[in-house]
Amino acid sequence: MLTIKIAGTQSWDPQKAEFRYGEPVELRLEHSLLSLANWESKWHIPFLSNVGNLTAQQQMDYIRCMTVTKGVDPEVYRRLTREQMNAINIYMDDPMTATWFRGEPKPNEPRNGKTVKQKPRPRRGGTETTAEVLYYQMFQLGIPKECEKWHLNRLLTLLRVGQEANNPPRKMSKAEAMAQQRMLNEQRKAKLHTRG
Structure with missing residues (x-):
């Protein structure tokens, strides 16, 4: 959870x-x-695949959907400073986990000053990743509904871990199988003290 303090107003x-x-x-x-589900139910477009193409109004509305504080006057969002908007973007980009995947930077490694936004991979049927697709994946993996309040990046990582754990193991290539066979032969020769 991110807490932002917005200064009071002064008017004449x-x-x-x-x-x-x-x-x-x-x-x-x-x-x-x-938050994602609430925003998508209003705008009727997938949030995750359109993050870079949202209008200022859609971005501000997503911040409203993220708000847990009750009874916030809509005028308050107009008083957000550039620094506060940057803090919100940094919070949204934070992986919130120590888990990483092969070929990707670890969460604690610098990212060359650029934020690397991991886009969810498209589903096999060509369906965009929406809140309903993520809920389906959660329930399919047995993840409880309470996790809908987790930081979204942490939940996406958990979903990916679950999907990769359910995938069948990757088949060895011929070169890998031959290398493994050579290693086993060398181990047997050393154990039995033979030359071949």
Whole structure:
């Protein structure tokens, strides 16, 4: 969960000839499957495959969907500073796990100043990855519904771990099989003290 403190407002009331002060607001945000589902139910487009193409209004609405704090005035979101928006983006990009996959950078390794957004791989039937697809994958793997409130990147990693664990083992290539056979022959020769 990310907590953002938004400063209070100050405005001039010309009729009373005095300043009016608005209270500061604390936003608690969760980038989760639940937020994603709420956003997609409003906009009717897949969020994950369109992250780079969202309008400013759609981006701001996703932040509203991430908000856990109750009763937030919609005007508050207009007061978000550039630094706060950067903090939200960093939070959304955080892997939130120590798990990594072969051929990809580890979560604690620097990424050359660029954020590497892991896009979920398209499903076999060509279906875009949407909240419903992720819920289906969760239930198929026996992941409880409570995990819908986890950080989305952590949940995507868990889904990928579950899918890879369920995949049949990769078949050895001929070269790998021959190398393994050579190694076993060398071990047997050494154990039996023979030359071949």
